[in-house]
Amino acid sequence: MKRLDVTPAAAExxxxxxxxxxxxxxxxxxGCCDGTAPMCYEKGDxxxxSRNVKLGEICGCEFFIDKDQFEYFKHSFITIDVREEKAAFGNSFSLExxxxxxxxxxxxxxxDEEYKQLLEEEK
Structure with a gap:
């Protein structure tokens, strides 16, 4: 059991x-400048x-989340998807x-069953 996954479109x-x-x-x-969204960066950039936690990986890429947000999302399965957003061109630091x-x-x-399994696997 994992905490997050990615759609085929996002994987592409x-x-x-x-x-x-x-x-x-x-x-x-x-939040703040970039809203509440998954942001993609070159690894060295x-x-x-230190207050972020690793939620998992998608397509071999580490995925982090703020500890406070994790408290909100810890009972949730997260799926990263993608949408066409031509109006946002240049409006974000995220690479896509x-x-x-x-x-x-x-x-x-x-x-309840999934969460119990997840907690067992994370021990």
Whole structure:
């Protein structure tokens, strides 16, 4: 059991970005300038704050989230998807914007059985 996954469409965009930029890292933004969205950076271009926790990996890329946000999402399965977002061109630091896309977060609550299994596996 894992905490997050990625849609095929988002995986395709991630693979395109990896070919162009090399290793990537994701951070679930907590708001402010970039809103609450998954942000994609070249691995060496993003400093992971000490208050962030690793939620998992998508397409071989580490995915981090702020500890406070994790408290909100800890009972949720997160799916990273992508949508065409031509209007956002240049409006974000996230790499996919230059391709005309924006990563988005979808979530659902784990079932009791899933959450129990997840906690057992994380021990």
């Amino acid at each position: 965009v991630i693979e395109r970005l990896k070919k162009e930029h090399g290793e990537l890292v994701f951070n679930q933004s907590g 993003f400093y992971v704050p 914007i230059d391709l005309g896309y924006q990563f988005i977060t979808k979530s659902r609550i784990f079932t």
